[in-house]
Amino acid sequence: MNKKESLNSKMPITWCPGCPNNVVLYALKSALEDLIASKKILKRDVVIVTDIGCGGKMYDYLNLNAFYGLHGRAIPIAVGVKLGNPKLTVIAIAGDGGTYSEGVNHLAASGRMNPDITAIVLNNGVLALTKGQATPTNRLLIGNSDLNPIAMALASKASFVGRETTFDLASLQSTIKAAINHKGFSLVDIIEPCLSYNNNAEWLRKNIERRRGQTVSVADFGEKSESKIKTGVFRKKTRPTLEENLGLLKTGTKKRR
């Protein structure tokens, strides 16, 4: 049995045929396999925390420790898991509805507090499983009122901020890997179309602007929606984590039985 299969569960995929979430699932699995193979992390220490909705289904598709959470609450649950046992590698997976709408305060707080977890956001501009209502990042929102999550994460002092799309598998894999490896709070915003409710694949494909080795700052995002979707790793800085600041790393949580 090769290692790739060992991360698969027995559950059938129930996303729409051709859903780009499959690309993210594949990229995440191969990133984890690489990290496990290179002994950077242990499979048994990986914990996946999901939101609900289409992204939440990742819970069933991975044969890993997992917590199927609530809408908007994948991040605070993941923070809790990390504080409960700082040895674990904790990855939150959620959609743009959960991360940028329902639970947006947790994103802002986690950027600031810097728990060593990775947040992977499936950003397709819609709440798909409830039939396609707009999320805050939907580009069709009236009057440029869409939220720019990269600007927000940067302003929230997130220590790792990256963005990729499902059109560039290699970059997606490497950024997910870098985010998991990063010590501190990492946000990976993944832009993808929703084939059923927001199929902007053609537009996206033409309007990706890869940033290589260039960081961006909040000032790079004006009041208007981005005309080109910038991708790349925009910030990667190390500073003390929440676990360290709470004194959890020195002794582990106390009186562990």
Added chain:
Amino acid sequence: MKRSVLVGGEAGRGTDKTAALIGEIFSSCGYYCFIYRDYGSFIKGGHNFSVVTVSSDPVFSHEENFDVIVALDDVALRKHIKFLKPDGLIFVNNGDRKPTGNIISVGADEFAARKNIKRSFGNNVFIGAVLKSFGLDWHSGWKILSKQFSKFDAVVAREALKKGYGAWNDKRFWFKPRLQKLRLSTGNQAAARAAVESGLELCFAYPITPATGFVDELRQGNRVVVHQPEDEIAAINNSLGATFGGAMTAVATSGEGAALMAESFSLAAMSELPLVLYWAERLGPSTGVPTYTSQGDLKFALNIGHGEFPRVVVAPGDADEAYNRTAEAFYLAYKYRLPVVILTDKHLAESYYNFKPSPFLVRPEKFLTASGADYKSYAVTRNGVSPRLAPGQNQVVRVTSYEHDEEGLTTEDPKTIVAMDAKRWKKRKFLEGEIAKLQPYRVYGKGKNLIVGWGSVKGAIIDALRELPDYSFLQITYVAPFPVDKVKKIMRKARKTILVENNSTGLLGQVIKEKTGIEIGDKILKNGGRPFTADEIVKRLKAINRHE
């Protein structure tokens, strides 16, 4: 013999601290004490007061008339003078009121100004005067006070105490203490101590009165890591995540915070993760009167969270119970993998009681299982409790908000849904059996008439019973699961039943009606944020009897 000392002053003046010190000194000399704290939402200004009841017998409530008024400022004097008992004394700050009869100036402000120290430092002058009026040796006061000050400050503090001691020369309030030394604790402090001794590792809480005292106490001694996240929703989700991770955790809040936590309370039930929610009620609805007490959240606690699931709601009635019941909450939550509410209120959480911890009836632990070969996260077992494993082992561990099969994988299959619902409810029978051994209700006194109540009203009722030989008191401690049969039996035997609750509509009465079919017609209810006094209960009971 019972005496009452009121300490009043504006916020920031050290009112609460002064009263607590007086209570501690008296307790250390063998007097029973109870301290009620009344304060508004002020950091500076306003008017706060505390009432220290000093007694030769156990005491659990305060009185509305005072033997001594310590008026740290003029407002305190004006506000409370009409409640002074006939031979009472009032200690005032300085000479702006001519000492007349029972008003004695101790000159605390002058002392502080002369010594160039903080005004609240001068409160020790008052403490000295109070000690003298009770005929206590100033050294016994100094034993407690000396622990409060640095070596440098101690010289002045001692001088202040002695100045007050000399300001008055009559020990009219002396009565014989018990010989044994007693300790004081708030409900919050007692519960926090039990939490630490239960093995609590992490507490998540967003600041809120009156639960903050519990959290602050946990911070003392550094044995528990306390995290203040962005909001209450984060707090409860942090807690569930950390419990999943393998730690013993708790969350603390009041009704308003609990409202925000409702969705995740239900997550605890579905994911079958242990949850301990320390819930100190305050007066609602909404912001209500945040620094005043209420028993208005009982039915909310019994029903919080969408969907149907077993839960535990335990309501201690004093500091001793706050200690033991908190340990039981951790034990039950972790053993049965379900949400447990420890329901207190501002009156219990922040009043000082004589406290003597008695050994826990249970042994709280995390009830984590050792890793097994064919581990299933939601294995169906005899008692419905699946062995719980923390991640980090060779087995995959899953917890989920979605309905699931035994492995924790998502399901929408009707048979599995029914089976898993039945698995969760199976716990109830075992839970009830266990709780039956933990005194889910208690009866005090031998009278044929029955007073029924729960939570912090216990104190005033117990004190009232001294004057009510025909009455006994049924205290319900475990409101969920409710001890239906026993309560029914006790209530049927009673000649007459009266409900006493610190709320507007008699919520426990409604629960009793639902569970036993018995309606309690006579109710002594009180809202408005102030707790009952024993006198008030006696008077209102007599009024009911006159009408019948």
